[in-house]
Structure formats: C-alpha cells, structure tokens
Amino acid sequence: MRILIINGPNLNLLGKREPSIYGNAPMEALLPQLQKRYPQIELHYYQSNIEGELIDKLQEVGFAFDGIILNAGAYTHTSIALLDCIRAISTPVIEVHISNVNTREEYRRHSMIAAGCKGTIQGFGLDSYRLAIEAFIG
Ligand code: DQA
Numbered sequence: 001m002r003i004l005i006i007n008g009p010n011l012n013l014l015g016k017r018e019p020s021i022y023g024n025a026p027m028e029a030l031l032p033q034l035q036k037r038y039p040q041i042e043l044h045y046y047q048s049n050i051e052g053e054l055i056d057k058l059q060e061v062g063f064a065f066d067g068i069i070l071n072a073g074a075y076t077h078t079s080i081a082l083l084d085c086i087r088a089i090s091t092p093v094i095e096v097h098i099s100n101v102n103t104r105e106e107y108r109r110h111s112m113i114a115a116g117c118k119g120t121i122q123g124f125g126l127d128s129y130r131l132a133i134e135a136f137i138g
Pocket of ligand 1: 009011075076097099100108
C-alpha cells in the first residue's frame with residue numbers, strides 16, 4: 001500500500017511555527033515513527049508552499065497511490081483549484097488538520113476541499129496524520 005502525505009504552505013515550519021497551536025515537533029520527527037509503526041505501508045512525504053506544486057503532486061500520484069493524506073494549510077479555505085484536482089484524481093484523499101479549525105477564526109471554519117475528500121481528521125495534533133493512516137488501512 002502506497003500512501004503520500006502532502007503538506008501545504010507554512011507546514012515546513014512545524015516545530016517552530018506557533019507551537020501553542022501546532023506543537024514543538026517537526027514533520028521530520030513524525031515520519032520515521034509512522035514508517036516504523038506501519039512497516040506494511042510505503043509512506044511518502046511531500047511539502048510545498050506553492051498551490052500549483054501541490055496540484056502537480058496530486059496529479060502525479062493521484063492515479064497510482066492507494067491514499068493521499070492532505071493538509072492543505074490555508075489553501076484549505078480558499079482553493080477551488082485543489083478541490084477540482086482532488087475530484088479529478090482517482091486516489092482517495094483524506095483532509096487533515098493539526099488544529100481543530102472549528103474552534104479557531106471564523107475564516108478557518110469553511111473547507112473548500114472537504115467536498116472532494118473521503119473524510120476529514122482534525123484537532124489531534126500530529127496524531128491526526130496517524131489517524132488518517134488508520135482510516136486508510138481500516
Ligand atoms: C492547518 C489549519 C489551517 O487553517 C492553517 O492555515 C494551517 C494549518 C492545521 O493543520 O491545523 O496552515 O491546516
């Protein structure tokens with residue numbers, strides 16, 4: 001089973017960025033832990049701050065991989081292009097957020113991409129990514 005985790009803008013700063021919301025751990029610490037815990041999965045990771053690059057990556061793997069875990073960062077709330085892309089590919093996408101966006105600013109409460117996703121996991125810190133893997137492996 002091949003699963004790709006995609007992180008969008010500013011998520012390269014995890015561990016440094018607003019630690020009271022996003023925690024102290026960088027993504028680089030989480031990925032080996034996940035790979036160790038789920039040896040049966042081929043886990044891949046991609047991060048970009050650029051909307052078009054996220055779309056390119058979704059298109060690249062979106063007919064071959066078994067699952068995509070997407071934290072689109074702030075593009076979650078704005079990007080019709082990401083929604084169209086998620087709908088265009090055949091690989092199922094799970095939307096993930098580290099924070100619970102429903103408890104934050106009003107403008108974070110709407111997800112533009114949710115309608116194209118299999119489901120959403122949010123509010124569990126970095127464990128949200130693991131829970132998304134669990135959702136894929138059943
Ligand atoms: C986020 C929530 C978004 O609203 C925000 O723009 C992010 C991170 C999260 O993981 O909690 O960049 O997707």
